[in-house]
Amino acid sequence: xxxxxxxxxxxxxxxxxxxxxxxxxxxATLEARAGxxxxxxxESGCGKSTLASALITLLAGNARVTSGSVQFxxxxxxxxxxxEKRKLRGRHxxxxxxxxxxxxxxxxxxxxxxxxxQDQREGLSKPEKRxxxxxxxxxxxxxxxVRCLDRHVHxxxxxxxxxAAIAAALLMAPQVLVADEPTTALDVTMEAQIIHLxxxxxxxxxxxxxxxxxxxxxxxELCDRVYVMYAGEVVEEGSTxxxxxxxxxxxxxxxxxxxxxxxxxxxxxxxxxxxxxxxLVNPPRGCSFAARCxxxxxxxxSEGPDYVEVGPRHRARCHEARS
Amino acid sequence: MSGLYDVDNVSLDLAAPSAxxxxxxxxxxPRMTILSSLSLSIGHGEMLGLxxESGSGKSTLARAMMGLVDITDGKLSFEGRPxxxxxxxxxxxxxxxxxxxxxxxSLSPRRKVAAQLIEPFQINGVPLPDGNRAPAVMxxxxxxxxxLGQRYPHxxxxxxxxxVSxARALALKPKLVIADEPTAGLDVSVQAEILxxxxxxxxxxxxxxxxxxxxxxxxxxxxxxxxxxxLGRMAEWGPTREVFARPYHPxxxxxxxxxxxxxxxxxxxxxxxxxxIPSVLARPSGCEFxxxxxxxxxxxxxxxxxSNMITPxxxxxCHFAEETRIETQGGNHGT
Numbered sequence: 001x002x003x004x005x006x007x008x009x010x011x012x013x014x015x016x017x018x019x020x021x022x023x024x025x026x027x028a029t030l031e032a033r034a035g036x037x038x039x040x041x042x043e044s045g046c047g048k049s050t051l052a053s054a055l056i057t058l059l060a061g062n063a064r065v066t067s068g069s070v071q072f073x074x075x076x077x078x079x080x081x082x083x084e085k086r087k088l089r090g091r092h093x094x095x096x097x098x099x100x101x102x103x104x105x106x107x108x109x110x111x112x113x114x115x116x117x118q119d120q121r122e123g124l125s126k127p128e129k130r131x132x133x134x135x136x137x138x139x140x141x142x143x144x145x146v147r148c149l150d151r152h153v154h155x156x157x158x159x160x161x162x163x164a165a166i167a168a169a170l171l172m173a174p175q176v177l178v179a180d181e182p183t184t185a186l187d188v189t190m191e192a193q194i195i196h197l198x199x200x201x202x203x204x205x206x207x208x209x210x211x212x213x214x215x216x217x218x219x220x221e222l223c224d225r226v227y228v229m230y231a232g233e234v235v236e237e238g239s240t241x242x243x244x245x246x247x248x249x250x251x252x253x254x255x256x257x258x259x260x261x262x263x264x265x266x267x268x269x270x271x272x273x274x275x276x277x278x279x280l281v282n283p284p285r286g287c288s289f290a291a292r293c294x295x296x297x298x299x300x301x302s303e304g305p306d307y308v309e310v311g312p313r314h315r316a317r318c319h320e321a322r323s
Numbered sequence: 324m325s326g327l328y329d330v331d332n333v334s335l336d337l338a339a340p341s342a343x344x345x346x347x348x349x350x351x352x353p354r355m356t357i358l359s360s361l362s363l364s365i366g367h368g369e370m371l372g373l374x375x376e377s378g379s380g381k382s383t384l385a386r387a388m389m390g391l392v393d394i395t396d397g398k399l400s401f402e403g404r405p406x407x408x409x410x411x412x413x414x415x416x417x418x419x420x421x422x423x424x425x426x427x428x429s430l431s432p433r434r435k436v437a438a439q440l441i442e443p444f445q446i447n448g449v450p451l452p453d454g455n456r457a458p459a460v461m462x463x464x465x466x467x468x469x470x471l472g473q474r475y476p477h478x479x480x481x482x483x484x485x486x487v488s489x490a491r492a493l494a495l496k497p498k499l500v501i502a503d504e505p506t507a508g509l510d511v512s513v514q515a516e517i518l519x520x521x522x523x524x525x526x527x528x529x530x531x532x533x534x535x536x537x538x539x540x541x542x543x544x545x546x547x548x549x550x551x552x553x554l555g556r557m558a559e560w561g562p563t564r565e566v567f568a569r570p571y572h573p574x575x576x577x578x579x580x581x582x583x584x585x586x587x588x589x590x591x592x593x594x595x596x597x598x599x600i601p602s603v604l605a606r607p608s609g610c611e612f613x614x615x616x617x618x619x620x621x622x623x624x625x626x627x628x629x630s631n632m633i634t635p636x637x638x639x640x641c642h643f644a645e646e647t648r649i650e651t652q653g654g655n656h657g658t
Contacts, residue, residue, distance in 0.1 A: 043510035044481070158377065159599055183583075184508075187377050187537040189596045192581035196594045214510055217583030221590055240587045258515045261540035262585055266564065268522060270515035270544060 004031035005208045006055065006093075006176050010068035013050050015060065019281045024050045026232040026283065027067065032176060032208035039219035039240065040212045042229035043255070045277050051229070052180050052212045054078065056095045057085040072176070091120050094174035098181035100165035104153040110137075110164055111149030117171050136167040141197055159190040163197065175207045182211065183218055195221045216259055220244060225313070228252045231278055231288040238314030248308075248316040250293045287318070295320055325403045326364035327531050328388065328419065328499055333361045333397030335380075335387055335555075339604055355603040357383050358555040361397070362630075365499060370525060370532045372542035372563065374578065375552035378600045381535045382424070384552070385501045388533075389421050402498075417447055419499040420492035424507060426484040430476040436462075436487055437472030443494040465490045465520060482513035489520060493528075501533045506541060518545050539582055543567050548636075551575045554600060554611045557630070561637035571639040573616050610642065618643060 390412025459469035
């Protein structure tokens with residue numbers, strides 16, 4: 001295995017609010033290696049989008065980093081100047097957003113935007129950049145790339161739009177590609193096609209891929225390793241196979257159990273996760289899942305668990321992870 | 324046979340969007356067929372799933388069933404009574420309720436939840452069943468605290484908004500609820516709660532449900548029967564368990580195979596279904612699925628398949644359904 005390209009170390013981020021700072025991300029640690037696809041999975045409010053925006057240095061105006069760093073290329077990219085952050089984005093770290101309809105400018109053609117995205121590429125004329133754009137569109141499976149260049153985003157179907165967004169992200173051959181819910185806006189057949197495309201592109205792409213999703217199916221199909229998040233914390237990490245077949249955190253177990261896609265027999269009542277997310281303005285003193293956990297002990301309510309190693313590169317933040 | 328709601332040979336055409344100027348010219352303006360000779364019956368107390376890709380006509384069918392869009396041909400009937408004019412549909416809307424796809428957008432942002440919950444009574448001139456307590460009773464029925472009535476829609480979570488739309492759909496004690504993508508955009512744990520709520524209401528109140536979704540896992544677990552729609556035509560229908568165990572139509576098989584697998588050991592190396600659903604403006608000849616079908620033969624491009632009742636409760640529209648049937652029974656097919 002190669003060295004980590006991107007490393008998140010003990011990162012905590014909070015958002016200013018009327019009630020006080022919302023601790024959306026707490027002590028998250030993560031690494032993405034070259035040639036590896038990692039998944040960040042969790043439900044609404046788990047902090048996965050905050051973590052994704054930190055990876056591409058696009059934090060909201062009211063966000064504050066309260067601890068830790070994001071290491072890329074030997075430095076903390078959250079503390080460099082705005083100008084340097086701008087140079088990193090797109091060129092070294094690129095992002096595919098959930099809704100390609102809103103990530104493209106509606107009044108410019110796809111071609112004009114794909115040329116603009118190569119702003120930092122030197123020594124290429126405009127026609128050459130357009131040529132590059134057409135090649136990339138072809139690579140993501142758009143059958144008539146030259147015609148696509150002259151289209152506006154509303155003229156493309158949902159699947160085509162997402163392909164164009166992937167082309168835009170890969171245009172500058174970034175070392176890290178972050179995809180935020182890349183298939184959520186699509187239906188099942190288009191989702192399968194985009195998954196297939198991302199898998200194919202990985203074959204000749206040496207960078208790291210980070211997939212942020214709430215859908216375990218996307219992780220299962222695409223990712224080598226997975227980070228499961230709950231209430232702002234990474235509660236379990238490991239290879240996708242280990243985490244799916246041998247989940248050690250009760251939240252991971254519950255998440256897998258309540259997805260009907262994982263149930264083989266028809267059941268009249270689906271499992272749920274009773275209770276609700278803790279208040280992140282005043283996060284619980286102990287384990288953040290304690291209030292909903294079926295295996296909770298006295299200790300869990302008073303003492304936050306540390307990571308427990310349960311296997312090679314597999315660990316869970318639970319006092320009971322080994323049992 | 325007469326079910327609770329019968330859709331009999333229904334077709335729906337609309338003027339093609341480019342027809343604006345052509346409409347001024349002599350001759351007939353181009354039309355596009357959204358639904359074509361569609362038949363479907365929803366039984367009393369039944370949960371029926373309707374699946375298909377975006378653009379297959381699922382939501383249009385739901386709107387037509389509620390009289391929100393006019394059909395061009397065929398017959399709709401509710402409780403055995405044919406629905407013909409506006410007045411019939413106004414009446415149907417008391418017996419059948421539609422849950423719209425986007426729960427938050429279907430609520431007015433400027434009115435409190437309680438005020439919106441009693442709207443169905445006001446619109447239909449029905450006295451409030453529990454007087455001032457009506458909104459509270461309705462909220463409690465769907466597992467929400469009655470205090471939520473004093474909130475505005477933007478103060479609700481996705482799951483709460485979905486429950487409010489269930490509560491509103493149940494206001495007039497309908498017999499049928501048509502739920503358009505009832506769990507789209509919800510987290511899996513919340514999705515399970517909403518589905519459990521719906522199956523619970525069904526057994527408590529004897530409700531029928533038509534669940535429109537592209538989420539096959541949802542259909543597999545909560546419905547009794549499933550109907551598969553492709554480009555405005557029925558491809559296959561039958562008991563859910565049987566259709567998932569032995570899908571006869573190649574489209575149904577492709578849909579099932581396209582579902583992403585959370586288990587990395589079950590990854591599909593190849594692609595189940597290539598290409599995109601064709602535009603209704605360029606409807607393929609013959610069987611409309613032939614342009615994407617993995618087993619298409621020359622005959623499929625020229626000849627429309629007939630609805631073929633393989634057993635009394637299974638229909639499939641494919642020239643080669645019989646062959647597929649033998650194949651699937653003989654060995655393992657699909658994943």
